[in-house]
Amino acid sequence: MVKPNVTDITVASISVEQILELGESYRAQELRGMQSKLTSTAKELQQLTGGNGLLGRIGGQLNREQQQLLRDAASLIQSINYQVEHAKEKRQRTEKQAKARREERERQAKRLVADAYPLPITKPEHRAEIIRLALVLNRAGEFFPFYSDIELNQKLRAFVAEAQTTTNRHRDTLEARLTSKTSYFRTEIIFSLEKHIAYDDGTTVQARFDALQHKLAELGPQVLDTQLAAGTVRLWMNALSQAEKQEGQA
Known part of the structure; x- marks a missing residue:
């Protein structure tokens, strides 16, 4: 013009x-x-x-x-x-x-999360680790923050109980249902971590990553050593062990 x-x-x-x-x-x-x-x-x-x-x-x-x-x-x-x-x-x-700037921060966040949280799910211990991480991240407000820690533990326990008692009425095996749930959790965890780390608050992506790592290191024992979380993890480990045995007998 x-x-x-x-x-x-x-x-x-x-x-x-x-x-x-x-x-x-x-x-x-x-x-x-x-x-x-x-x-x-x-x-x-x-x-x-x-x-x-x-x-x-x-x-x-x-x-x-x-x-x-x-x-x-x-x-x-x-x-x-x-x-x-x-x-x-x-x-x-x-x-x-x-x-x-946003795209560059997202690229950096993806790289940092991929390096620090590969989160394999091929073995029962891998899936149990995802449950532990989900509980810690929930307390940090980075995973399903709309649930309190009590509510998330209740839902995790309810899922295991339902999967163990109703598997025979579904085509999916217990192994498949537990794997599907932990795979979904894995996706949500990675997304939440990347979103948190990439958020632009004026600091670097690395600084936000380091701060989150420090926070999770402090929260880990506080969350996982409680009777509530320990019981939830134990239920999942038992169910994962049961699923593995069923797969071996199939």
Whole structure:
């Protein structure tokens, strides 16, 4: 868009910075939509003062002062549109920078989590470790935070009891059901860890990872040494052992 050559009364008195401040929550795409509306409005006003269609014929019936008011209004809208265009471009640059920063943090988080938490599930002890980690992460607020530690323990115990007593009524074996649940937990744990570590609070991804590792190291004994958690883990280990024996006899 070419900057309009207008008189002082038709020059917008609002700056790009003011537009960005007023439209703090607006994305560049939304500002682009606003720009299109302003362009359309300015063109319609111009048609009233010199168009060949119906709008031009209507505008031709206005007196000179009224026609000048329309020209000034069109020029003012063009001036506002010019500022909106530059605000949009500035917002686009900001969004691109934010996207690049977010994607880089996500890449770093994925790498750190993959290295520190491979979380295999091929063996019973692997699956039991996932249950332990789930309990600790829950206390840290990073895994199913909508459940209290008591509620999560109850649900884990209820799942084992239900799986052991109803397996015969399903095609899935006990092994398959326990593996499916721990596989689901594994996916959720990795997602939660990556999301937490990648969150941009102004610190580095490595700093957030180190802080979380320190927190989990402190919480581990506090959670797993309780009678509640120890009982839950023991139930799962017994069920996993039972499932392994059933698979061996099949």
